[in-house]
Amino acid sequence: MSIPNPPVLDAIYNRRSIREFTDMPITPDTVAEIIKAGGWAPSGLNNQPWRFVIVRDKNVREDLAKFTKYSQIINESQICIAVYLDKRVMYNDVKDHQAAGACIQNMLLATEALGLGAVWLGQILINKDQVNQLFGLDSNYDLMAVLALGHPKHRKQKSQRKEINELILNEF
Ligand SMILES: Cc1cc2nc3c(=O)[nH]c(=O)nc-3n(C[C@H](O)[C@H](O)[C@H](O)COP(=O)(O)O)c2cc1C
Secondary structure: OOOOOOHHHHHHHHOOEOOOEOOOOOOHHHHHHHHHHHHOOOOHHHOOOEEEEEEOOHHHHHHHHOOOOOHHHHHHOOEEEEEEEEHHHOOOHHHHHHHHHHHHHHHHHHHHHOOOEEEEEOHHHHHHHHHHHHHOOOOOEEEEEEEEEEOEOOOOOOOOOOOHHHOOOOOO
């Protein structure tokens, strides 16, 4: 008899980047839960440098979509969440960026655990200044990613990973 994975491992292993969504809406409570999960990520000195912009409005999402070649994903999603670092509360470039990554991953795992789907969009960063302009944000806010979220149209996504023995450099 095999022992089931703890829920967090289920979320880690079952999470896939979801790029196609149904038109079922996402409730504000669900969005709040996902952002709360992001905010419970670890950060150096517990400085919590992350900030968020929630884009539910279809017209604003269409404007956002113009800044990436992945526009179709944004337009099909129900909600986008832009994740920012607030430069004014940063204390160490590397560590604050690591904290942003932990925050984003928490949000993706929470999304999975809540039965929704999401994809981490990074290509849009080439137009991060225009994204700030769209949101009325000044240069104190540095865009880290846009997450596109919704109910998955299907769960057929496949992905692969290197074997762990390819990853371990040494063991003493
Ligand atoms: C920093 C970063 C940037 C990414 N940017 C994009 C993107 O712009 N568009 C996209 O479709 N997926 C993007 N992804 C998702 C990756 O393509 C995906 O995580 C990877 O192929 C593994 O697939 P999986 O998430 O389904 O396991 C990004 C992921 C990361 C971590």
